[in-house]
Amino acid sequence: MGNWLANHWLSVLFLVSWLGLNIFLFVYAFLNYEKSDKYFYTREILGTALAFARASALCLNFNSMVILLPVCRNLLSFLRGTCSFCNRTLRKPLDHNLIFHKLVAYMICVFTAIHVVAHLFNFERYSRSQQAMDGSLASVLSNLAHEKEGDSWLNPIHSPNTTVMYATFTSVAGLTGVIATTALVLMVTSAVEFIRRNYFELFWYTHHLFIVYIICLGIHGLGGIVRGQTEESIGESHPNNCSNSFREWDKYEWSCRRPHFVGHPPESWKWIVAPIALYIFERILRFYRSQQKVVITKVVMHPSKVLELQMRKRGFSMEVGQYIFVNCPSISFLEWHPFTLTSAPEEEFFSIHIRAAGDWTENLIRTFERQHSPLPRIEVDGPFGTVSEDVFQYEVAVLVGAGIGVTPFASILKSIWYKFQRADNKLKTQKIYFYWICRETGAFAWFNNLLNSLEQEMEELGKMDFLNYRLFLTGWDSNIAGHAALNFDKATDVLTGLKQKTSFGRPMWDNEFSRIAAAHPKSVVGVFLCGPRTLAKSLRRCCQRYSSLDPRKVQFYFNKETF
Amino acid sequence: MGQIEWAMWANEQALASGLILITGGIVATAGRFTQWYFGAYSIAAGVLICLLEYPRGKRKKGSTMERCGQKYLTTVVKLFGPLTRNYYVRAVLHFLLSVPAGFLLATILGTVCLVIASVIYLLAAIRGEQWTPIEPKPKERPQVGGTIKQPPTNPPPRPPAEVRKKPSVEEEEAATAGGPQVNPIPVTDEVV
16 A cells, blocks of 8 residues: 555645545635625525535536646647656656546536536526515515616516526527537447447547537526626625515615626636647647658558558657557548557667457558558657656566557567667666466467567577566367367477467466565566456555565565556 | 447437436426426436346447346346337337426436437437347356267277268168177188
């Protein structure tokens, strides 16, 4: 727990501040509308629902401002670059931008629910007090003339025959409210993980409804429906003195006059104008970067429909574990898809491996398969994402890649190998244990080849024990096992052709960790995982269990990276 | 966009609409708004929609994540056969359910969202999508002794399987007519 806190204190601080600001703004607005004299008469009709509606409105303004910022990825990269002298722990929260975006979205949904429910009560109460014939203060206030002293009405429902439905849809606030909330619901339902992971294009296009949401939010307050007593009127006839004598307001001699009301000017635009400007700048920046020429230096078709693209772009510099966004205008003009970089920074090109996993990727692979047509234009934005420099800081590194999580390790392994070859003194790593767990190697045959070539190079240099890797196939059946049993004596593995034999099933982490602990009794071991949460849990447990109590002996540090 | 299964999104949208209808209905009923009985209807409609939409259908390609505890509702929804399988029926049903809720301000948001869900279901139905229940895979119990085939009927030397395979009527007669052992291939005993 202490270790986690030391690594994540900035994120925790950030989240606590954000929550704290939300609570503060809510309470501040709530107390303002619940206690202040300006809204005394408004509260007479509406009750506490007024305060709830306004408090949630203020929080909605704040969160709508905040939500646009984490998606400005170029600006965040710029921030990260400017703070390169900062400790890595300080820059880490920038990589969790999407998590924060989702949290703010949930908060917007919660406050929208509160706001809508409160306003339903408000409209209902306005309607009832307009129709009330009992001569109460509420009904007197509701009937304050609209034509006599200009604009000083309180109740937006002007006549007893107006239904709440009519009032809602003929007012700017009501109409924009319904449209904005509908847009919000559509955005949320198309952004749930199930839809996002399986039908990405649907999520991407529907999410652009945020433009509708922002515009509706901006003009939502134009009608000035929230009304408070004017300063002048309070000075003249303070509600504390005059509220009880409301039947005598019209009498000429009475000291209290009719109260005058004025609408609250719209303030949402003040909150969102700066993030909108930043976001527009971000989109312009993305467009500008995408116009820079990308030269495709090599196209490789790997088995199981995996396409490797090696490219060059002027001024492009990457670190291990980063990703880029790729757009191919001939396939889809608007779509940008993220891919992890599989090349090492030491290479002269950067590469990505694209698997056929949906419409866009299949179209892309088909376009590149066509032998005789010219290569389509590719636009690249990036690189973005976490920089896994930590990998090079540990004497012994245990790398675990599960399924598609193996992709960033291509970059890491290559980079480690280059650094080792050049005897780079920034590389503290002396030994790597690499665990590759996947259902079947089909789509990762290219990674197979990478391990193969690494194996050969290590053999040439005579450093066979630098990289120790094990491949675990979890999708085996009796046929495969039978094959493996038959070919037991062969030097290379029958499935992968690698010197290291394939194991079947899942690794027994206890055995692995005790083996590593025994082999390196005095080292600090860094464990890096790119894979599912359940695996992270078991690895973290093993790290704690096998770290020696003596700080001079073997210590395991777990790092779960979201690459 | 070719591979999008619209029904999956319609399902999420309809589920959300059901929840919004329930919420709006509770507000209207608890607050005794004007015409609050529409609110009461809306709670009932919302519950029905949530129960119908909770079990997620199976995707055409790939594995589908089940919602927590959906298998009980799957069995119920499956019982209605074509009424729940066909998305035209669902589109019309959702549209009809949404109409009464449109008369009350508290539930009109639910109406709008449900109508959108109904339109997406219509689109899914036009593209020929169908609701298939997610069945639990039957556990393959290892058959003990299942692969042990019948022991050979003839003692050695045994001719290869092809020759043994076709017992025609004459051979059977000959076999039964002969002694305990009949050699299909004439055996010569070479005594040197």
